[in-house]
């Protein structure tokens with residue numbers, strides 16, 4: 001250890017006194033006072049506890065399975081990226097970039113940010129690693145945490161998780177449709193029965209024309225707009241359609257609709273997407289006001305919603321996506337079309353919990369090792385390692401001394417056999433094997449325990 005590294009150790013040891021045992025420096029600086037609040041998780045962040053994990057495992061497994069079925073390769077990009085990636089990719093005047101990004105300057109002077117989404121990162125990686133030279137399209141998927149400094153509320157966190165699928169290098173509408181089908185299958189595979197809302201945002205020109213029509217419509221209604229919506233009217237008029245202000249539903253009803261402004265190519269593209277969805281029977285709804293909160297979209301956009309009794313859950317999207325034919329070029333690559341979607345795992349997990357409040361127990365074992373007395377406990381400790389190394393699913397409760405308490409745990413963990421070792425067995429070199437279904441018991445040679453149990457489990461033994 002270098003002298004520099006050893007300094008904190010010296011400092012800490014000087015804090016110890018012969019009379020009063022000192023707490024480590026970490027706890028005493030600032031000093032602990034009676035009545036001090038314990039430190040809590042940061043606002044908008046949360047722990048995913050062991051009881052949450054079965055739901056998360058279920059979602060990860062399903063995403064992985066879909067990736068295999070549809071030929072998507074995994075990519076993991078960093079949580080921290082150059083801030084300008086999101087300004088260019090997601091859009092400078094989107095809420096996500098303007099209001100919700102965690103970003104800062106590093107000691108080295110780089111302006112970096114925690115990713116609020118992963119599509120821009122995947123597109124950056126596609127360009128940076130020359131994936132244009134691979135057979136197209138390149139299909140990539142990823143899963144992980146995203147960060148948005150939004151107001152925390154039900155289903156909205158500052159660190160949340162997404163599973164995303166991106167198909168880059170193919171402009172055909174069948175890709176849009178198949179992405180909707182993949183996300184549908186993923187959600188259905190988890191036992192959800194969701195609906196997808198779809199719309200088309202057209203090409204940049206038709207979107208600009210539509211934007212102008214929207215601005216002149218809402219200018220006429222300016223006095224009825226909230227302060228926030230007045231700002232949207234100037235900065236990002238399409239987002240007006242997304243506004244949650246109570247009178248917006250009414251105002252929107254008469255507003256111009258994107259479909260009426262679509263260019264011919266985008267219209268034909270959208271019709272093909274809908275035909276493919278009809279072919280497979282995906283339950284979609286046309287939503288002329290679906291605009292999405294990211295600027296990179298062109299043509300098809302979609303969002304998934306749960307059918308839930310919980311109003312909030314039914315209204316907050318489980319996921320969304322669309323086509324982004326200009327993104328790769330925006331990030332410095334050659335013009336390359338792309339499309340994708342992200343599912344919000346936190347919201348899906350809430351829905352899964354609502355559907356299945358008791359997750360399947362994941363701690364089932366084949367064998368449970370029970371012990372009696374100190375000699376039995378020592379022997380069982382070693383035997384446990386033998387079983388584990390041999391790849392057997394084995395459980396224990398070494399800290400318990402009552403056999404009754406241990407048998408209860410063995411039952412809860414659905415052990416097929418319990419092995420009991422007490423002082424007599426240690427002295428005899430044996431072990432008692434109890435069949436938990438029939439209650440019958442037999443005595444085996446402790447040295448052959450692994451071999452015997454493998455035989456009982458029908459596993460190959462040498």
Ligand code: HAM
Nearest residue numbers: 117119156157160317318319320321322340341342344
């Ligand atoms: P997004 O609509 O911003 O799209 O996010 C997708 C999903 O992430 C949302 O539908 C929601 O379920 C979840 N989500 C978003 N923000 C939060 C939050 N603060 N707390 C909890 N869940 C949240 C995208 O991110 C795009 N990258 C989708 C995409 C991929 N488009 C093309 N490819």
